[in-house]
Amino acid sequence: MRPSVVVPAIIVIAAVSFFAGDALHQYVDLPFLPAPSNIDFNSLNDLYSLMKVNFDGSISPTAALNGARAGMVAAGGDPYTEYFDPTQAKALNSDLSDTLSGIGAEIGIKNNALTIIAPIAGTPAQQAGLQADDVIEYINNVNTTNMNVDTAVDDIRGKAGTKVTLKIDRADAQEPFNVTITRANITVPSVTWSMKTADIGYINISQFTPNTASLMGQAATQLKAKGATKIILDLRNNPGGYLSAGVSVASQFLHTGKTVVSERAFGQTISTLDATAGGQLIGLPTVVLINDGSASAAEIVSSALHDNGAAKLVGEQSFGKGSVQTIKDLPGGSILKVTIAHWYTPDGININKEGIAPDYVVPLTEAEVNAGQDPQLQKAISLLQ
Numbered sequence: 001m002r003p004s005v006v007v008p009a010i011i012v013i014a015a016v017s018f019f020a021g022d023a024l025h026q027y028v029d030l031p032f033l034p035a036p037s038n039i040d041f042n043s044l045n046d047l048y049s050l051m052k053v054n055f056d057g058s059i060s061p062t063a064a065l066n067g068a069r070a071g072m073v074a075a076g077g078d079p080y081t082e083y084f085d086p087t088q089a090k091a092l093n094s095d096l097s098d099t100l101s102g103i104g105a106e107i108g109i110k111n112n113a114l115t116i117i118a119p120i121a122g123t124p125a126q127q128a129g130l131q132a133d134d135v136i137e138y139i140n141n142v143n144t145t146n147m148n149v150d151t152a153v154d155d156i157r158g159k160a161g162t163k164v165t166l167k168i169d170r171a172d173a174q175e176p177f178n179v180t181i182t183r184a185n186i187t188v189p190s191v192t193w194s195m196k197t198a199d200i201g202y203i204n205i206s207q208f209t210p211n212t213a214s215l216m217g218q219a220a221t222q223l224k225a226k227g228a229t230k231i232i233l234d235l236r237n238n239p240g241g242y243l244s245a246g247v248s249v250a251s252q253f254l255h256t257g258k259t260v261v262s263e264r265a266f267g268q269t270i271s272t273l274d275a276t277a278g279g280q281l282i283g284l285p286t287v288v289l290i291n292d293g294s295a296s297a298a299e300i301v302s303s304a305l306h307d308n309g310a311a312k313l314v315g316e317q318s319f320g321k322g323s324v325q326t327i328k329d330l331p332g333g334s335i336l337k338v339t340i341a342h343w344y345t346p347d348g349i350n351i352n353k354e355g356i357a358p359d360y361v362v363p364l365t366e367a368e369v370n371a372g373q374d375p376q377l378q379k380a381i382s383l384l385q
Helices: 042-054 061-074 086-095 149-156 212-225 243-251 297-307 366-370 375-384
Strands: 023-025 082-084 099-102 105-110 113-119 135-139 163-169 177-182 184-187 191-195 200-205 230-234 259-265 268-274 286-290 312-315 323-329 335-344
Touching (some): 082 086, 113 135, 135 149, 149 163, 200 212, 243 297, 259 297, 286 375, 297 312, 312 375
Parallel strands (some): 023 323, 200 230, 230 286
Antiparallel strands (some): 082 335, 099 184, 105 113, 135 163, 163 177, 259 335, 323 335
């Protein structure tokens, strides 16, 4: 049985089967900076020549160059800064949309183990019972020890209708067990909503996509029309997404000009993002649900509402991702996803690796999930009542 551990770092990989979990800036116009003159790139040619002559196998110039680029980016030591070759870049672009093909879960590296970060609601992964913090020990009988996320994604993804078997180690399970999942084409709206009581509206955001802001606006309009005067915002197992979408969601609850998040780089504040006009839920008593699958943009929204006094937080400690990435298009269809800043809550706190502590800690056990119980949601309802 695996011990329960505090989350350190996550490596989020974009693939057709998985959502990206980063606070992403939606622009790609950062300039190239000249390489330092003391880097001897001729040594790469020398190394490639030695490989061609001595390697008992084959390696193409394209593969060698992509490997060198990936290695250079990885040398920065930041798990969120990644180089994607053209094939991987295409998958990332698909990943940041609302359409998936695969099992519908996000994976990462936690404590040096391949781990489920969050199954996406309504997907084969969730229907098969996968949970946040499940460790994937085997993929189709292949041991995942020392396997990187790229390889794992390639092994798990596949055509709709085909199957993949994962051997799962769960903290409260007596021993690892196999789960066989049928892959599918998946379209998942990032925002869903309903009425929980006559006056409590419920909004679930599964990830922050380019469509989240408009869907959030629709949810606010419809819930108020149905009589909602109190709101539960469910960000559990939300791995993040576009920062701009997060700011738009927070703006539904905050007065214009209230700080949502500030960004700092190289020791100084480079920007402060404030709430914009048009919030439909301002002043409504609100509870935000979070857990250890709530990361990045989900944490930005949670802390913005909390620090501005607009909401109470219920659930479990959030994931702890306090950095912001942008995507830079490269020649030939490859891309660089690079950390450009670290974000800070309105109270000036960076939650990297530590996460956000809820105001009301309410665990959710596997037994409760299996029994269809949700004490976190019930706590939110009781607080609002």
